[in-house]
Amino acid sequence: MTNENTVYLSMGSNMGNRLSFLKYAAKCMKEDVNISLTRYSSIYETAPIGYTDQENFLNMVIELKTSYSPLQLLSRTQKIQDNAGREYNIRWGPRTLDLDILLYNHENIKMEQLIVPHPRMFERGFVIIPLREVNPVLYFPSIEKSIDAVYEQLRDKEGVYLWKKPFGEEEFGHSES
Ligand SMILES: Nc1ncnc2c1ncn2[C@@H]1O[C@H](COP(=O)(O)OP(=O)(O)OP(=O)(O)O)[C@@H](O)[C@H]1O
Ligand SMILES: Nc1nc2c(c(=O)[nH]1)N=C(CO)CN2
Incomplete structure (x- = not known):
């Protein structure tokens, strides 16, 4: 089966060993024959949005190719969240x-x-900044804007700090250095 659908996924963690949860998610997807991971953003440390009385998050975005339908992919990602002890x-x-x-x-x-598209993604610096790193020429037909235009209009760019460059091969099976 060919993995022909292009998907952008946002990953976040703010409990326990945050980096190991991000790595766990990537490992699960790498091991799935219906998913090929194609690009990773850097990891950002980000101030919590929405409910602010909690620890900072680590956030990143990945690009993947998949043969899963949208709902099949959702069920796969929910399983991975559950296995990571998500409550x-x-x-x-x-x-x-x-x-x-x-x-x-x-x-x-x-x-x-x-x-x-995820309904709150366009106003979230912790999504748009890593997404733009992964694909700087994205265009969003649903809002008729480029990712650069969305980035320029972001109000919460502050609170998003580069934490770690893209994963190295030894950590993540990622060839980019
Ligand atoms: N694009 C999407 N990606 C993931 N889940 C989605 C999406 N659209 C709707 N959902 C639904 O959202 C529900 C709640 O998800 P979740 O608890 O992760 O929300 P949240 O992360 O707290 O908030 P937010 O959606 O603002 O990031 C899920 O059960 C899922 O069915
Ligand atoms: N910085 C940051 N804030 C959040 C995040 C997140 O991933 N990063 N996720 C949330 C629920 O989806 C709510 N708030």
Whole structure:
């Protein structure tokens, strides 16, 4: 089966060993024959948005190719979150691992369980900054804007600090240095 759909996924963690949860998520996806990881952003340390009385997050974005349908991919990412000990308590509250599907090709999906493009992505510095690093020429047909235009309009650019350059091969099976 060919992994032909292009997906951008946001990953975040603000509990426990944050880096190891991000690595765990990437490892699970790398081991899945229906997913090929193609690009990784750097990792950013970010101030919490939404519910602010919690620890800073580590956030990053990955690009992947997959043969999964959007709902199949959602169920896969939810399983990975569950296996990372994710509990569902406070809305926007602390979590070991959060995986959000940002974009699935250029599709507009509005289902009960899944909305793509992710409805809050365009106002989130912790999403747009790493996404722009992974693909600086993205265009969003749903809002008729380029990623540069979205970046320029971001209000919460502050609070997003480079924490670590893209993973090295030894850590993550990633060839970029
Ligand atoms: N694009 C999407 N990616 C991941 N989950 C989504 C998406 N669209 C809708 N959902 C739904 O959102 C539900 C809640 O997800 P979650 O608890 O991770 O939200 P959150 O991360 O706290 O908040 P936010 O969605 O603002 O990032 C999930 O059960 C899932 O069905
Ligand atoms: N900085 C930051 N803030 C958040 C994050 C996140 O990943 N990073 N995720 C949230 C729920 O999706 C709520 N707030």
